[in-house]
Amino acid sequence: EVQLLESGGGLVQPGGSLRLSCAASGFTFTSYAMSWVRQAPGKGLEWVSAISYSGDSTYYADSVKGRFTISRDNSKNTLYLLMISLRAEDTAVYYCANFWSGYLDTYFDSWGQGTLVTVSS
Amino acid sequence: EIVMTQSPATLSVSPGERATLSCRASQSVSSNLVWYQQKPGQAPRLLIYGASTRATGIPARFSGSGSGTEFTLTISSLQSEDFAVYYCQQYNNWPPYTFGQGTKLEIK
Numbered sequence: 633e634v635q636l637l638e639s640g641g642g643l644v645q646p647g648g649s650l651r652l653s654c655a656a657s658g659f660t661f662t663s664y665a666m667s668w669v670r671q672a673p674g675k676g677l678e679w680v681s682a683i684s685y686s687g688d689s690t691y692y693a694d695s696v697k698g699r700f701t702i703s704r705d706n707s708k709n710t711l712y713l714l715m716i717s718l719r720a721e722d723t724a725v726y727y728c729a730n731f732w733s734g735y736l737d738t739y740f741d742s743w744g745q746g747t748l749v750t751v752s753s
Numbered sequence: 754e755i756v757m758t759q760s761p762a763t764l765s766v767s768p769g770e771r772a773t774l775s776c777r778a779s780q781s782v783s784s785n786l787v788w789y790q791q792k793p794g795q796a797p798r799l800l801i802y803g804a805s806t807r808a809t810g811i812p813a814r815f816s817g818s819g820s821g822t823e824f825t826l827t828i829s830s831l832q833s834e835d836f837a838v839y840y841c842q843q844y845n846n847w848p849p850y851t852f853g854q855g856t857k858l859e860i861k
Contacts, residue, residue: 667850677789677797677840679850691848727796739787739844743796 634658634742636728641747648718648751654711654728654744661709664734668702668713670724671746680726681713685734696722718751725749755779755846759839759853765861768831774856776824776841785845788817788826791855792837800839801826828858836860 640652654666667682681702682691690702701714711728725748729740756779766772776786784804789797799808801817804824814829828835841853 676855677791677842677852679848679852682848682850693849732802737844737847739785739799739802739842740789740797740850741799743798745796 634730636730636742636744638726638728638744638747641726641749643750643752644718645753646719646751649714649716650718650749652713652715652726652728652747652749654713656709656711656728656730659730659742662706665731665736666702666704666711667729667731667740668711669727669729669740669743670722670749671727672721672724675724678724682731682736683711684736689736691736715749718749720751723749723751754849755782755843755851757841757843757851757853759841759856761856762854763857763859765859766831767861768833770831770861772828772831772835772858774826774828774839774858776819776826776853778822778824778843780846781821782843782845784820785843786817786819786824787842787844789840789842790835790837791840797840831858833860 635657637655668680683702699717703712725746727746729743732738732741758777760775786804788801791797805817816827838855
């Protein structure tokens with residue numbers, strides 16, 4: 633069974649930083665592209681970032697480009713999202729998800745339960 | 754960037770009736786479209802991929818159709834557990850992967 637477990641969320645002040653983690657199990661993590669998707673309170677889904685199975689290729693939404701960095705440690709089956717210069721509009725539940733069959737040109741198959749990031753003073 | 758537009762924003766339907774949800778893309782996405790279901794406090798769940806193929810374990814009352822720019826999700830006979838928010842998402846032109854704003858399916 634695929635499991636994706638996010639952690640690292642919490643309350644942070646505007647301008648602050650946070651690193652999210654997503655521990656993966658139940659599939660061959662090293663063969664799968666991964667992604668972060670967020671959902672602001674009461675709002676819809678917004679894609680944030682994606683990374684290839686090797687980590688060589690990364691992609692970002694314009695809203696986070698230059699502030700967020702996606703990475704992965706395939707030896708630990710873990711996906712990360714480093715967020716700096718956080719803004720109030722980054723407040724959201726952050727989900728990690730894997731791509732179906734591992735490829736970036738597909739859709740999000742399995743999702744974690746999410747971790748809440750609140751940016752507020 | 755491809756903009757996905759869902760309609761209606763809210764759909765009120767009685768249990769046992771049919772629900773039809775629409776999704777429109779600002780340019781062709783071929784059949785590279787998925788539908789997700791999301792219940793309060795839960796992560797999205799994949800329902801349909803490739804515009805019309807049900808994901809593993811999804812009941813046959815869920816069906817998807819369309820290609821190009823116009824897509825439809827139909828739930829043939831609504832069960833109580835189907836009342837949720839539904840999102841479409843394209844994966845034809847990325848990044849970004851873009852979602853519709855969602856349709857809330859509520860009990861009439």
